[in-house]
Amino acid sequence: MEKLLNPALLLLLLLVALLSLTIGTLDLDVSSALANWFSNLLTGEVLTREALIVGEIRLPRTLLALVVGAAMGMSGAALQGLLRNPLVDPGLIGASQGAALGAALVFYFNIFPGLGTLATPIAGLVGAALTLFILMGLSGSMARPAIIIMAGLAISTLSSALLAVVLNFAPNPYAMQELVFWLLGSVSNRGLDNLAILFPAFVIGSIMLLTQRKLLLGLSLGEQVADSMGLEVTKRGRYIVLGTALLVGSSVAVAGNIGFIGLIVPHLMRPLVRYRPDRLLLPSALAGAVFVLLADILVRQLPPERELKLGVLTALVGAPFFVWLVWKERQRWL
Amino acid sequence: MALMSIDSLAVQQRLFDASLEIHEGEVLGLIGPNGAGKSTLLNAITGLLPRSGRISLDGQSLEQLGSLQRARQIALQPQFIESVWALSVHDIVSMGRLPWGDSDQSIIRQVMEQANITEFAARHVDELSGGERARVWLARVLANQPRVLLVDEPVANLDIHYQQEVMQILVDYARAGHAVVIAIHDLSLAARYCDRLCLMDNGRIVKTDTIGAVLSSEILSPVFNVEVYVDLENQPPVVLAQ
Numbered sequence: 236m237e238k239l240l241n242p243a244l245l246l247l248l249l250l251v252a253l254l255s256l257t258i259g260t261l262d263l264d265v266s267s268a269l270a271n272w273f274s275n276l277l278t279g280e281v282l283t284r285e286a287l288i289v290g291e292i293r294l295p296r297t298l299l300a301l302v303v304g305a306a307m308g309m310s311g312a313a314l315q316g317l318l319r320n321p322l323v324d325p326g327l328i329g330a331s332q333g334a335a336l337g338a339a340l341v342f343y344f345n346i347f348p349g350l351g352t353l354a355t356p357i358a359g360l361v362g363a364a365l366t367l368f369i370l371m372g373l374s375g376s377m378a379r380p381a382i383i384i385m386a387g388l389a390i391s392t393l394s395s396a397l398l399a400v401v402l403n404f405a406p407n408p409y410a411m412q413e414l415v416f417w418l419l420g421s422v423s424n425r426g427l428d429n430l431a432i433l434f435p436a437f438v439i440g441s442i443m444l445l446t447q448r449k450l451l452l453g454l455s456l457g458e459q460v461a462d463s464m465g466l467e468v469t470k471r472g473r474y475i476v477l478g479t480a481l482l483v484g485s486s487v488a489v490a491g492n493i494g495f496i497g498l499i500v501p502h503l504m505r506p507l508v509r510y511r512p513d514r515l516l517l518p519s520a521l522a523g524a525v526f527v528l529l530a531d532i533l534v535r536q537l538p539p540e541r542e543l544k545l546g547v548l549t550a551l552v553g554a555p556f557f558v559w560l561v562w563k564e565r566q567r568w569l
Numbered sequence: 570m571a572l573m574s575i576d577s578l579a580v581q582q583r584l585f586d587a588s589l590e591i592h593e594g595e596v597l598g599l600i601g602p603n604g605a606g607k608s609t610l611l612n613a614i615t616g617l618l619p620r621s622g623r624i625s626l627d628g629q630s631l632e633q634l635g636s637l638q639r640a641r642q643i644a645l646q647p648q649f650i651e652s653v654w655a656l657s658v659h660d661i662v663s664m665g666r667l668p669w670g671d672s673d674q675s676i677i678r679q680v681m682e683q684a685n686i687t688e689f690a691a692r693h694v695d696e697l698s699g700g701e702r703a704r705v706w707l708a709r710v711l712a713n714q715p716r717v718l719l720v721d722e723p724v725a726n727l728d729i730h731y732q733q734e735v736m737q738i739l740v741d742y743a744r745a746g747h748a749v750v751i752a753i754h755d756l757s758l759a760a761r762y763c764d765r766l767c768l769m770d771n772g773r774i775v776k777t778d779t780i781g782a783v784l785s786s787e788i789l790s791p792v793f794n795v796e797v798y799v800d801l802e803n804q805p806p807v808v809l810a811q
Contacts, residue, residue, distance in 0.1 A: 462617050464668050
């Protein structure tokens with residue numbers, strides 16, 4: 236059954252993607268619209284209205300939701316394995332806030348103008364990496380789960396405070412509103428050019444994580460054992476931190492804060508891979524993609540006047556789940 | 570020639586000028602009071618602590634080996650070990666093959682039989698009792714097939730039946746052309762199962778010798794700060810605080 240997990244999730248992902256391209260205010264034939272859109276790309280054939288809607292609006296939104304979901308799912312699985320704690324989520328330990336802070340600084344004050352559109356994602360990445368390294372430094376190498384959560388809380392509080400400072404000194408109310416809406420997290424109204432940044436970061440980050448699967452497995456028995464097995468925890472752990480920072484930083488920079496995916500998805504997938512942290516990465520990426528896209532499809536069904544942001548929805552579902560996880564963890568220690 | 574030679578090994582503030590030879594086929598017991606440096610010595614040999622001094626294996630310096638090569642030759646079973654995730658027994662034992670990068674099923678089957686855990690290979694480790702778990706951890710290091718196996722307090726939390734079983738597994742492993750170093754508090758068990766003993770105190774090696782030469786009231790009493798009763802003639806030997 237375990238062997239069928241990834242193919243089954245991939246199939247589900249394709250079905251949901253098709254659903255996402257089909258659903259909208261206008262009923263249209265997706266396959267012919269897509270065919271027309273692609274032939275426009277290749278041969279310059281005149282675009283139909285249907286092709287424009289599918290290719291320029293629904294396709295970017297679908298792909299962004301998939302990549303952001305996959306990035307959050309996989310980074311959650313990797314961080315939980317690295318920190319040996321099932322309650323870890325990029326948003327709960329401050330990585331998302333760090334990324335948001337970095338991106339917001341650029342967004343607002345136009346730092347690094349030379350980098351052009353790359354400035355925000357790079358700043359997001361730097362923000363996420365910095366918070367993760369501070370977290371590792373603060374919690375120490377042999378950190379117990381509670382210490383990691385405490386260190387994460389401290390760091391996310393700090394970055395939230397700094398983010399509040401940035402909001403406080405917003406150049407004008409419109410910029411502030413734009414930033415707040417962006418922070419809430421959404422994949423709507425974003426063009427395919429965003430994927431040009433997100434996708435390479437996703438590929439590189441995923442490869443960095445997938446190559447460290449042995450370390451994730453070895454760490455199941457603690458750092459001392461992993462080190463004694465020659466897995467070089469400190470050195471290889473940095474790859475995981477950097478890979479996660481790439482995934483989280485670029486996702487947050489493009490789509491804002493889509494929280495709790497990194498917490499929920501690995502948790503749901505874990506029993507299906509017999510609790511193996513090394514085998515958890517790919518299913519978490521696939522299921523994360525499915526989950527975020529489904530959430531976005533749901534968001535699109537709500538009345539359009541006052542759009543519910545995607546990140547708000549995932550938080551609404553994710554936060555109670557977190558409460559339940561803490562409750563379950565408590566039972567375990569009673 | 571010794572399988573492993575340790576020369577003037579030191580770890581800042583914790584281990585001073587430790588020199589030791591470990592021979593093929595033997596079980597060497599590390600004894601001494603709490604804080605004597607037994608775990609530090611084991612961790613330093615494994616390469617987990619910044620150390621000075623020289624360690625050679627089969628005449629080759631350990632510094633010349635990469636981390637994975639070293640891990641294939643020297644394996645450590647720490648005193649405290651637990652699995653964060655509810656992995657299956659088979660998966661945990663297979664982790665012993667990580668330094669080799671394979672999952673040699675014949676070795677895994679063989680060590681599971683040695684450790685007598687074949688019957689619960691498919692069960693999750695968190696469902697097992699303490700004694701069963703201890704044998705799973707042991708099977709994991711045995712699957713590593715190291716030349717030198719370092720074990721830190723393998724029997725500390727076990728009942729007398731499992732204590733015997735675990736010690737016997739370690740003796741058998743040593744006899745099969747390897748060497749086993751055990752840090753152990755139970756001096757009677759040390760007298761019964763070890764070939765030689767290394768007595769440590771305050772981060773220094775006090776004496777390394779045969780059982781009879783190390784386990785005497787005159788040597789042990791000042792180190793442990795308690796009168797020690799020793800009867801090595803008895804079967805099994807008895808070494809207890811008076």
